[in-house]
Amino acid sequence: MQVMEISSKDMEVCSNSISDLKVDASFRKIAKNAICFHIWKIEEDRLEAEPKNQYGNFIDDCAYIIYAAGPKGTYINQDTITRDTKPGTYLERFIHFWLGEKVSEQKRSNVAHKIQELDSYFNNIATEYRETQGNESARFLSYFKNGFTILSSNLIGSKSIDRLYQLHGRKWLRCIEVDSISWDYFGSDYIMLLKTETNTFVWIGRSSSTAERRSALDWVTKLGVNTANVTIVDDGYEQSLPEKMKNQWNSFLPLSQRVVSQISAIPEKHPNNKMKIYKCGYRGTRLHLDQLDVVIPTQEDLTDTSTAYVLDGYLHGVWLWVGNMAPHQDKISAMGNGRAFVKKKKYPYSTPVIRVVQGHEPIEFIRLFPSWQTDATESIKPVSTIFKRFDALTLSQRPKMAADTQLIDDGIGERKIYHVTKDKIIEKSQSKAVIFITDQCYMIEYTVMLPTTNPTDAQNVGVSTIIYQWNGSEANADDVANCERVALSAFEKLSQKAMFVQMCECDETPHFLQIFDGKLIILQSDRTISHHNNNIIYNNNELSLMNRDYFVLRIYGDTSYNSKAVEVYPLNTMNSKECYVVKTSHVWVWCGQSSTGDAREMAKNIGTLLGECSLVVEGKEPREFWRSVNVYMSQPLINCNNTSNGSNSSNGSCSSPQNGTYISNNNNNVTKLRLQPQLFLIWLQRGKFHMQEVIGYEQTDLSSESMYVLDTGSLAYLWIGKQSSTHEKDKYMKIAQQYLESVPIARRATTAVAVIRQHYEPNTFKGLFENWDHNLWNNYISYELKRQAFLKHENTPNINGTLTNGMNGNGIIPVLKNHQKDFDLHHKYPIATLQQEIDLLPPEVNPLKREVHLTHDDFVSLFNMSFWEFDELPVWKKQELKKKYKLF
Numbered sequence: 001m002q003v004m005e006i007s008s009k010d011m012e013v014c015s016n017s018i019s020d021l022k023v024d025a026s027f028r029k030i031a032k033n034a035i036c037f038h039i040w041k042i043e044e045d046r047l048e049a050e051p052k053n054q055y056g057n058f059i060d061d062c063a064y065i066i067y068a069a070g071p072k073g074t075y076i077n078q079d080t081i082t083r084d085t086k087p088g089t090y091l092e093r094f095i096h097f098w099l100g101e102k103v104s105e106q107k108r109s110n111v112a113h114k115i116q117e118l119d120s121y122f123n124n125i126a127t128e129y130r131e132t133q134g135n136e137s138a139r140f141l142s143y144f145k146n147g148f149t150i151l152s153s154n155l156i157g158s159k160s161i162d163r164l165y166q167l168h169g170r171k172w173l174r175c176i177e178v179d180s181i182s183w184d185y186f187g188s189d190y191i192m193l194l195k196t197e198t199n200t201f202v203w204i205g206r207s208s209s210t211a212e213r214r215s216a217l218d219w220v221t222k223l224g225v226n227t228a229n230v231t232i233v234d235d236g237y238e239q240s241l242p243e244k245m246k247n248q249w250n251s252f253l254p255l256s257q258r259v260v261s262q263i264s265a266i267p268e269k270h271p272n273n274k275m276k277i278y279k280c281g282y283r284g285t286r287l288h289l290d291q292l293d294v295v296i297p298t299q300e301d302l303t304d305t306s307t308a309y310v311l312d313g314y315l316h317g318v319w320l321w322v323g324n325m326a327p328h329q330d331k332i333s334a335m336g337n338g339r340a341f342v343k344k345k346k347y348p349y350s351t352p353v354i355r356v357v358q359g360h361e362p363i364e365f366i367r368l369f370p371s372w373q374t375d376a377t378e379s380i381k382p383v384s385t386i387f388k389r390f391d392a393l394t395l396s397q398r399p400k401m402a403a404d405t406q407l408i409d410d411g412i413g414e415r416k417i418y419h420v421t422k423d424k425i426i427e428k429s430q431s432k433a434v435i436f437i438t439d440q441c442y443m444i445e446y447t448v449m450l451p452t453t454n455p456t457d458a459q460n461v462g463v464s465t466i467i468y469q470w471n472g473s474e475a476n477a478d479d480v481a482n483c484e485r486v487a488l489s490a491f492e493k494l495s496q497k498a499m500f501v502q503m504c505e506c507d508e509t510p511h512f513l514q515i516f517d518g519k520l521i522i523l524q525s526d527r528t529i530s531h532h533n534n535n536i537i538y539n540n541n542e543l544s545l546m547n548r549d550y551f552v553l554r555i556y557g558d559t560s561y562n563s564k565a566v567e568v569y570p571l572n573t574m575n576s577k578e579c580y581v582v583k584t585s586h587v588w589v590w591c592g593q594s595s596t597g598d599a600r601e602m603a604k605n606i607g608t609l610l611g612e613c614s615l616v617v618e619g620k621e622p623r624e625f626w627r628s629v630n631v632y633m634s635q636p637l638i639n640c641n642n643t644s645n646g647s648n649s650s651n652g653s654c655s656s657p658q659n660g661t662y663i664s665n666n667n668n669n670v671t672k673l674r675l676q677p678q679l680f681l682i683w684l685q686r687g688k689f690h691m692q693e694v695i696g697y698e699q700t701d702l703s704s705e706s707m708y709v710l711d712t713g714s715l716a717y718l719w720i721g722k723q724s725s726t727h728e729k730d731k732y733m734k735i736a737q738q739y740l741e742s743v744p745i746a747r748r749a750t751t752a753v754a755v756i757r758q759h760y761e762p763n764t765f766k767g768l769f770e771n772w773d774h775n776l777w778n779n780y781i782s783y784e785l786k787r788q789a790f791l792k793h794e795n796t797p798n799i800n801g802t803l804t805n806g807m808n809g810n811g812i813i814p815v816l817k818n819h820q821k822d823f824d825l826h827h828k829y830p831i832a833t834l835q836q837e838i839d840l841l842p843p844e845v846n847p848l849k850r851e852v853h854l855t856h857d858d859f860v861s862l863f864n865m866s867f868w869e870f871d872e873l874p875v876w877k878k879q880e881l882k883k884k885y886k887l888f
Helices: 105-121 138-142 210-222 243-252 328-344 392-397 399-405 455-461 477-493 510-514 542-546 597-610 623-631 732-742 783-792 818-825 847-853 856-863 867-871 875-884
Strands: 003-006 034-042 047-049 057-059 063-071 091-099 127-132 148-151 163-168 174-177 191-195 200-204 230-234 276-283 286-291 308-312 318-322 353-357 414-420 425-427 434-437 441-447 465-471 498-504 520-523 526-532 535-539 551-556 564-567 579-583 587-591 613-617 678-685 688-694 707-711 715-720 752-757
Touching: 034 105, 063 105, 091 105, 091 138, 105 328, 127 138, 127 328, 138 688, 163 210, 191 210, 200 210, 210 783, 230 783, 276 328, 286 328, 308 328, 318 328, 328 353, 392 399, 392 455, 414 477, 434 542, 441 477, 465 477, 465 510, 477 498, 520 542, 551 597, 579 597, 587 597, 587 623, 597 613, 678 732, 688 732, 707 732, 715 732, 732 752, 847 867, 856 867, 867 875
Parallel strands: 057 148, 091 127, 148 174, 200 230, 318 353, 434 520, 465 498, 520 564, 587 613, 715 752
Antiparallel strands: 003 286, 034 047, 034 063, 063 091, 127 353, 163 174, 163 191, 191 200, 276 286, 276 308, 308 318, 414 425, 414 441, 441 465, 498 752, 526 535, 551 564, 551 579, 579 587, 678 688, 678 707, 707 715
């Protein structure tokens, strides 16, 4: 067991009991049973309530406290109107303290004490978040859905009205006022806003996303700037500005001093979904943390309610869980202990620290424990206990029902099944029993059946074709890779109303099982059928495997959309809660005493597919059952010392186990995750994967320029916006896999993934949103169109239609070859840097392609032509020019 010792000097917050401290008057004004949202600013010696019209504005040398309270399952933000609730209403309470990057030690100390006062006022049950500038939590960001501004303390009181801002953020735009107008603050990931007395310049970094560019133009509009006084400047194309605008730009940012770094606006967080858990305890005055020997933390690990535990998620956050029987001092010192832990582990200063109290855990904490069963998942009940059979029309008209069951239709549509190997595609013949083999891969093309011609119902369903890919647990990599290529090719050909679902054995989705009516049979490949040159020959023929003398099928599920039959070998024990089908010279359907009637019906359905069958119940098996089973087994099927009546059967096996209980050691029946859905914005930035959760998501949070994952636990939907980048669209399956590897909860890497496109979402996806609006994106205005609106109002048109970031002065994108479009995506360096000897070049520069690392302006100044004109020249001519200018 790893032990960590923390002394009091390591703690950022050190406080005695706060019972004698006086609660600030600003806090006492809050009604304890009110839904509300408040922000306070910490000054050196006092607390100031922020006026509502200042919500979303922060100063970089200040500390702030945010308090948000609302009914469980609701989401509060800066626009929430304070209102009382009925006495006894349970409210989730959140306290955040935000620290600007220039905040003083005194203000950090003051805010630590003030949050203890506020927490005490609400009986020490609120969830507390420590936030730092640039590393705000998803919940903090959710309070400011239109973005927020961070002002420079150095400019407060300045008489100059000229300002420079950094804008970045794909979902929540951060507008950061910098201390001076200088090239030092420019980065290719940023959008820069230069506000002068007469004009506003919007500088577009070449590595910024389309979503950020669109949001930046909206931000300018929100500031009330006259569109006629806005000039758009593209990274590397500053020399192409109209002369008047270029002169004004030069007066603030001389182009002779231009340096733009290739930096990332997003702090890198290494994938880590392996949480470590420590138990806290004091030995004298020193805090000791004992690491628990667990692979995946569960709720059961938090056994001691009289103490605290630390969950270490590294850069994703350090959580402090405090038991409800813990001393009062443990609750108020938890944040300090968390900071001490961060220091001891030498994690970055910005590492989030969150304290939660037993019985008041937020959903973000609960999700860290996949098996956690609380009120948070009450709405996600096993569907088999609520629903039975569905018709496609009802599912189309009730998207929430479709989402709850994850059924698109009733499964009676047309299906085509293809067995795919590394070099073959074989269509399987239609049959009542569908047999898959564990070392094979299959593609299924399913056509949705909708018994109506009503266009509204068809729109509600959203998709008409589903391409499924199923990979057996023992399939080889070549077969899996080819099956994916074949399935994705089929999906890409269906440009509209199509969905692609990739899954592995054990992770089948409800609708996938429904299209087989619960009669899918999964068999193991036969490794012992024959030998050739001492090599085992695998029998992969479904009929041959079905015609074997014996096999045992374990029946999963109790309805047509959660049932399947899986071969079990070897089988030494059975579970009383389950059903099995045993094929020998006769077909037996064995049902445990604790199995449900529905489960027995599903087992009988499988049994009848194999021939005439007999139903036997645990404890009442006839002698013929045991005799026929043991003829084909190398050992008794069920091992026990004696029978329930003390007598043994004639063949040495027992007619039923001791006490009538069948104990199963089979751990394959893993409960699938059914979580409250989480929405994540996902993207690639210079080859690295990034993700950001959207707390309290709505349909309006889905941006056409972006890609998202909506994770339900058992199925992750990958939503592709219509305007998302071609680069990301080409890599969507890789992105989905990177998400599964990065999400900070323990989960199977084989979790099913469904790929859907904007405007063609299935009802099972739309039902996960409140009041889905099919017309939401009808009036969508893209970045290009917004840009055109600004360009029309510019004082002077862009001369000669000069290309800027691949766009001419009219905002129209010309026809460019793929490699020409990529010109602006390369890192850019000064001419002198690119003219150096090979061993002195930056590592990402190809010595034979130095020219693509020039900015447009430098390229034109050197070659007297644009890159696009140069690229059309013969190869020999290009090489001559590159040699002339020392770029070859």
